[in-house]
Amino acid sequence: MNILVINCGSSSLKYQLIDMNDEIVLAKGLAERIGIEGSRVKHEAKGKDKLVVEEPMTSHKEAINIVLKSLVDKTYGAISSLEEIDAIGHRVVHGGEKFASSVVIDKDVIDAMKECIDLAPLHNPPNIIGIEACKELLPDVPMVAVFDTAFHQSMPEKAYIYPLPYELYKELGIRRYGFHGTSHRYVSQKVAELTNDDIKNLKIITCHLGNGASVAAIENGKSVDTSMGLTPLEGLVMGTRCGDIDPAIVSFLMNKKKMSIAEVNNIMNKKSGVLGISGVSSDFRDIEEAVKDGDCRAKLALDKFYYVVKKYIGSYAAAMGGVDVIVFTAGLGENSISAREEICKGLEFLGIEIDSDKNNTRGKDAVISKDNSKVKVFVIPTNEELMIARDTKELVK
Numbered sequence: 337m338n339i340l341v342i343n344c345g346s347s348s349l350k351y352q353l354i355d356m357n358d359e360i361v362l363a364k365g366l367a368e369r370i371g372i373e374g375s376r377v378k379h380e381a382k383g384k385d386k387l388v389v390e391e392p393m394t395s396h397k398e399a400i401n402i403v404l405k406s407l408v409d410k411t412y413g414a415i416s417s418l419e420e421i422d423a424i425g426h427r428v429v430h431g432g433e434k435f436a437s438s439v440v441i442d443k444d445v446i447d448a449m450k451e452c453i454d455l456a457p458l459h460n461p462p463n464i465i466g467i468e469a470c471k472e473l474l475p476d477v478p479m480v481a482v483f484d485t486a487f488h489q490s491m492p493e494k495a496y497i498y499p500l501p502y503e504l505y506k507e508l509g510i511r512r513y514g515f516h517g518t519s520h521r522y523v524s525q526k527v528a529e530l531t532n533d534d535i536k537n538l539k540i541i542t543c544h545l546g547n548g549a550s551v552a553a554i555e556n557g558k559s560v561d562t563s564m565g566l567t568p569l570e571g572l573v574m575g576t577r578c579g580d581i582d583p584a585i586v587s588f589l590m591n592k593k594k595m596s597i598a599e600v601n602n603i604m605n606k607k608s609g610v611l612g613i614s615g616v617s618s619d620f621r622d623i624e625e626a627v628k629d630g631d632c633r634a635k636l637a638l639d640k641f642y643y644v645v646k647k648y649i650g651s652y653a654a655a656m657g658g659v660d661v662i663v664f665t666a667g668l669g670e671n672s673i674s675a676r677e678e679i680c681k682g683l684e685f686l687g688i689e690i691d692s693d694k695n696n697t698r699g700k701d702a703v704i705s706k707d708n709s710k711v712k713v714f715v716i717p718t719n720e721e722l723m724i725a726r727d728t729k730e731l732v733k
């Protein structure tokens with residue numbers, strides 16, 4: 337069974353075609369600058385040369401058309417006909433409270449997704465556009481929606497409710513939803529597989545540390561708390577997002593600097609985080625380099641980032657009454673030896689002990705804790721596309 341996984345952003349579209357018989361990626365690629373001058377599709381099929389198609393693409397439908405043509409291209413393609421695509425799995429950012437798991441897409445599902453647009457105005461519309469475009473181009477192929485928020489729907493009320501007037505939750509759906517759910521679910525399942533444990537017996541803290549970053553507390557295989565909230569702005573310090581701050585800072589800035597809501601939002605989403613503190617970059621590699629050159633603000637940015645991740649690990653261990661496994665994933669979590677070391681430093685009192693030789697690893701599944709560490713610490717590269725494809729296979733078969 338071949339499954340096409342689609343992840344539509346506002347001007348981009350990532351895709352993978354996965355053969356689910358042995359979970360092999362047959363082809364993958366990225367359509368960029370959709371609707372902007374200079375649009376192109378970068379495509380690569382297994383064992384074939386890379387292809388770059390530079391063509392104007394005014395819509396996601398045109399981009400998907402080029403992707404489909406590339407997939408069946410005689411020289412660069414991975415399949416000989418579109419009939420070899422058995423199902424399509426779509427990443428959808430916000431499923432609100434309507435979706436606690438992945439679903440086969442029909443008209444009602446699309447309508448329900450549209451109702452969640454207010455909660456994710458930047459993300460859900462392109463996701464829906466991608467679904468509608470696929471429906472037009474491949475009307476007979478079943479499609480599944482996999483939501484970033486779904487995994488966290490298992491959070492107990494006390495974890496997701498905000499201490500605001502309860503009516504605001506009822507009227508506007510203001511509550512914690514959490515994101516990166518597909519990634520937290522993938523790495524928590526994978527770690528249980530690697531430790532040969534029943535996930536139901538494990539208390540896991542998963543740290544998805546990329547440009548966007550979040551931590552989740554997973555008990556019994558279910559998310560019981562996570563650091564992102566109503567939107568992906570809450571929680572950890574991120575590349576450009578501020579994470580947790582005193583909410584009164586918003587009105588303070590509006591008063592003192594005569595800023596509009598849009599301007600404050602722009603600061604909190606695009607100009608804060610490690611970029612804001614360091615003034616160097618949102619990319620952790622650049623900041624690590626600047627620290628080596630003696631840049632004090634870059635050091636402060638990293639120190640703040642590590643400190644906040646450490647505090648979340650401590651609080652989630654408290655929330656679950658202990659922790660058995662910690663997982664690091666995503667760009668920084670998978671690749672930065674120093675970040676993992678600094679975050680775990682000082683957590684020995686919780687039974688967390690990193691082995692510096694084992695921690696000298698990047699981008700592959702690895703145990704990085706000492707043999708006698710009470711808490712096992714892992715690096716596990718995330719694979720959201722595979723998780724989406726697995727859900728899709730499960731639902732359409």
Ligand code: AMP
Nearest residue numbers: 546547548619620621666667668671672
């Ligand atoms: P992601 O959003 O998961 O793609 O992660 C992107 C982030 O991971 C960027 O901030 C990168 O700087 C960071 N990253 C990727 N590779 C490395 C590395 N080798 N060392 C440090 N940070 C890295």
